[in-house]
Amino acid sequence: MNADQQTDGLLxxxxxxxxxxxLDLRPTKSLGQNFLHDANTIRRIVRTAGTTPDDVVLEVGPGLGSLTxxxxxxxxxxxxxxxxxxxxxxLPRTVEERAPALAGRLTVVEADALRLTELPGPPPTALVANLPYNVAVPVLLHLLELVxxxxxxxxxxxxxxxxRLAAGPGTAAYGIPSVKAAWYGEVRRAGSVGRRVFWPEPNVDSGLVSLVRRPPPPGxxxxxxxVVDAAFATRRKxxxxxxxxxxxxxxxxxARLRAAGIDPATRGEQLSVTDFARLAATGDGG
Incomplete structure (x- = not known):
């Protein structure tokens, strides 16, 4: 058995x-096409995601089907x-060939994830994806709001x-992605992934980010x-x-900063998402 004849059907x-x-496919940077090809990395991602037999998983950018x-x-x-x-x-043909008993569990939606307004089938309970680098943050935020x-x-x-996504207030990496992701849940780094597990090999390393949903702050x-966009537009001020x-x-x-109990000299990187929500609410007389 060679390295590609995986007993579990992985690519x-x-x-x-x-x-x-x-497909005569030449991966393009514009679509962020870097395909995973390492079975151990796939297993690690699935294990880290903690999916259960009851989960409906939403995957964005399945590509050739490695993670699927x-x-x-x-x-x-x-x-x-x-x-x-x-x-x-x-993708459906690949799954039919490599995991025929599981083909009925797959729904493929041909769409731009950023333009999705609804999804067919059962409501997803978990998002697990190798997101295209160029649109990763907007796709993540859009799907958390949409679903x-x-x-x-x-x-x-x-x-x-x-x-940036996992950064906390007061750190150098903290910014717009950090605050907006924190609106939806608790975010943390969940591991690093090297370049050699992709084809074509990207010129940067990758990282896993975990988010567990919790109720958003009041507001x-x-x-x-x-407010977040405005605060970080000139983050040195x-x-x-x-x-x-x-x-x-x-x-x-x-006046609004003082109404929210925030020192006007403070910079945006010092505020938590709850602080920003409280500040935004001052426009409603709060």
Whole structure:
């Protein structure tokens, strides 16, 4: 048995290249196409995701099906969203060939994840995905908002993005992705992934990020995110100056900061998502 004839049907490097050749596929940077081909990494991702036999998993960017084949035995159903029509058409055939007993658990949706407004089938309970690097943060935030039934997520992203998503207040990496992800749940780094497990090999390392859903802070999400965007647009400034345009003037910004119990000289990187929500609520007379 060679390295690609996995007993569990997972795809190895030669199988990945063979499938790509069938499609005359040349992976593109614009679609963030870097395909996993290491079975041990796939098993590790599935294990870290903690999926249960009752879970409905949402996968974005399944590509040639490496992670999909690992997820199907561990969940009740997998809904895979793929933007490339060639890959979307091939995926059911690949699963039928390599895991025929599990083919009925798969739904493939040919769509841009950023433009999704609804999903067919049972409501997803977990997001597990090797997200395209170029749109990882907006895709994650869009799906967390679109699919309230998601209880947790485990996503593979560029290492630098993983650091930003999981950063806490007061750290150098803390910024807009950190705060907005924290609106939806508890976020943490869940491991590192090297470059050699992908084809083509990216020029950066990757990281796993785990999110466990919890109730959001009191307040309005859109209003809170608007304050976050304003606060970090000029992150070197104190909030009194950074929020002047958002509030209407420097004086208004100071008044709202004081109403929220926040020092106007503080910078945005010092505030938690709860602080930002409280600040946003001051516009409602809070």
């Amino acid at each position: 190895g490097p030669a199988a990945i290249r063979d499938l790509a050749q069938q 084949l690992g997820l199907l035995p561990a969940a009740a159903h997998v809904t895979a969203v793929e933007i490339d029509p060639r890959l979307a058409a091939l 309230p039934t998601l209880r947790r997520a485990l996503v593979l992203v560029q290492a630098e993005v993983a650091e 309005d999400r859109a209003a809170t995110f608007a 104190g909030l009194r100056a950074a929020l002047a345009r958002w509030a209407g003037s420097t004086a208004d910004a100071e």
